Amino acid sequence: MHKQVWVFQESIHPKSTQIWLNHPQNVLDRLVAKQQTIFLVDDKLPNCKELFPNHQKLYLAAGESLKTWENTQIYAEKLLSMLMDRGTMLVGVGGGTVTDFTGFLGAILLRGIKVGFIPTTLLAQVDASLGGKNGINSAMAKNLIGTITAPHFIWVDQNYLKSQATVDYLDGMAEVIKYACILDEHLMQLLEQRADPIINQDASMLSEVISCCIEHKMKIVQEDIKEKGNRKILNFGHTFGHAIERVYQYTHGQAISIGMRLAAELSLMLGTGITNEQVQRISNLLAKYQLPIRFNHGLSEVWDVLFYDKKKEADHIAFILLEAIGKPVIIKIPHEQIQRLMEEAVKRMNN
Ligand SMILES: NC(=O)c1ccc[n+]([C@@H]2O[C@H](COP(=O)([O-])OP(=O)(O)OC[C@H]3O[C@@H](n4cnc5c(N)ncnc54)[C@H](O)[C@@H]3O)[C@@H](O)[C@H]2O)c1
Secondary structure, X not given: OEEXXXXXXXXXXXXEEEEXXXXXXXXXXXXXXXXXXXXXXXXXXXXXXXXXXXXXXXXXXOXXXXXXXXXXXXXXXXXXXXXXXXXXXXXXXXXXXXXXXXXXXXXXXHHOOEEEEEEOOHHHHHHXXXXXXXXXXXXXXXXXXXXXXXXXXXXXXXXXXXXXXXXXXXXXXHHXXXXXXXXXXXXXXXXXXXXXXHHOOOHHHHHHHHHHHHHHHHHHHHHOOOOXXXXXXXXXXXXXXXXXXXXXOOOHHHHHHHHHHHHHHHHHHOOOOOOHHHHHHHHHHHHHOOOOOOXXXXXOOHHHHHHHOOOOOOOEEEEEEEEEOOEEEEEEEEXXXXXXXXXXXXXXXXX
């Protein structure tokens, strides 16, 4: 159990985020009792009606369909009618769609009010709630509309994960494996050697994994919250992943699992230094956590989305590849080479 305060180096509001991991509920009660707080709660959480009994609550239907302009308008008007003032704090309780949506509302209402998050999925605890990015989807692609505004606090309680569907929990493991691939050989070994207890949510294993991921992400984000430099490495697997998530309705974790496998194959093909053995290791680890490692669709529909990704540059796409496990590298691939390389990488994945 620990509390950490992460202070951001760049100018951003607020300047810091407190992260509380596995603390008793009365600490949270004290944290939110200091001001008027409105909880935005995922309506699929077990016992959601009993949570936070002494506070105002709105219930949300979580999922990508939450992150729209229409819902932004509906919830903004509802919240404004609840006698909010600048001192009001919004607390999003749910998975990444709820924290993204709550963060966005908090950033725009009254030109910015305080926000807290209680992430309830593994994906949200190790990734989505951390780092200040929030937003909604556009018709063109996911997450194109939003802000970077840090939450005041993030309350991480791994007990919430007990009610998560296994498939959703394993989806979050894709982001955990991402941190291992780009930053942490030790985490990689832990995930390989202790897969069963981690999959079965052994409390101390899980706490170690979550705490390690929070540290990795926050260390990067506090140096580069606006993603001008090193934060880009967190997109390992996401360039291709986001494109196929959009076209083929994969879940986020499934899509980035395939994206990471593809990035590993691309690394090998481009001779970054990674070995065949390391690529196999990544692939085996993803499979161990029941994540997909093959891509059995056509690529023709993927190109449009890929080239419209918000991270695209004029004549190339920057891919996060690996020189080795724990050693990411940004490689700019010119547009005219991308299709051929991807087709080849997909062939290698599917063999
Ligand atoms: N802002 C960021 O930096 C960032 C990073 C990664 C992902 N994301 C976003 O996160 C979203 C995906 O997050 P997610 O997978 O948590 O999705 P989600 O919020 O849709 O949650 C997945 C499902 O789990 C249910 N659920 C949530 N908590 C539960 C619990 N404790 N018990 C039982 N069911 C529960 C939800 O109702 C939902 O049906 C995407 O929109 C993605 O773009 C944001």
